[in-house]
């Protein structure tokens with residue numbers, strides 16, 4: 001790769017500041033949680049044994065113990081790399097998929113993250129670069145390098161115009177991103193997953209992505225980590241008031257997923273944005289997602305306030321989510337993860 005530009009150097013430093021802000025309450029939406037308005041049916045005649053509930057699923061040619069993905073967060077700094085190693089080990093033990101944070105900076109600095117594949121041989125690992133970077137001159141080479149470095153099973157392209165517009169150093173030129181995604185789908189050696197980072201992907205955008213061949217979308221909706229708020233927290237007070245009206249912009253999962261499920265039947269939808277527990281995961285599946293994802297909740301479990309890595313606590317968090325999902329399915333009366341359309345009318 002080319003030597004790191006000034007922007008790459010800034011981006012490495014920014015990553016650690018972002019981790020601190022993402023762990024704090026500053027980054028959370030102040031609106032009510034959309035999944036609180038979703039009521040799962042309660043089946044007082046479940047007629048199944050809890051032990052029969054099977055939460056496993058297939059994702060990128062691997063079997064996961066439950067439909068869940070740690071979505072991309074870190075990498076490219078000493079702290080980020082340490083976190084990723086721990087995420088990889090525990091994700092592999094718990095058999096959930098693992099997304100890596102943007103690899104632009106690690107690749108530019110020659111900081112390979114190869115070790116992650118060795119620590120996580122049994123799960124899908126998903127690489128990550130930005131949509132704007134993909135659309136730049138060497139974008140496809142960057143994506144290929146990102147895939148090679150991790151021996152990734154898929155590459156996530158993140159779309160985050162809201163975050164970039166509030167970030168003083170952010171990308172303003174978003175032309176050509178869809179075309180670049182189309183080229184990536186046609187030429188890269190693995191599937192392309194497109195994701196937001198917390199403001200949601202609308203139905204028309206999902207249709208455009210599907211039309212160019214994208215088969216996996218992580219909607220990454222509002223309710224959880226708000227990158228608008230994180231970037232706002234880095235601004236001077238005078239600029240902050242300017243961006244205030246934009247801070248809660250975006251879509252909730254309840255607004256977009258049911259319709260997306262109906263009109264894009266073959267799309268794999270990853271539901272994320274503020275996932276709190278296994279009942280939230282059951283609700284995401286119920287709305288029509290194929291798997292759920294979470295970021296900040298797992299970062300907070302893994303890294304203590306004093307920055308110690310607590311692998312046990314991450315493992316417990318993932319096991320709790322899986323157990324809560326099993327119980328939620330049992331209480332619905334389902335042996336397998338279910339969605340409204342294929343279950344409710346027949347059984348509840």
Ligand SMILES: Cc1cc2nc3c(=O)[nH]c(=O)nc-3n(C[C@H](O)[C@H](O)[C@H](O)COP(=O)(O)O)c2cc1C
Pocket residue numbers: 018019022071072073074100101102128156157158195196197198220221223224225272273274275293294295296297299
């Ligand atoms: C510390 C941190 C860093 C992140 N970095 C990236 C990134 O580099 N690329 C990306 O696509 N998403 C990134 N995200 C966004 C997450 O993958 C996720 O979409 C978003 O945080 C919403 O999930 P949550 O509400 O469960 O945190 C990051 C999230 C966190 C918390």
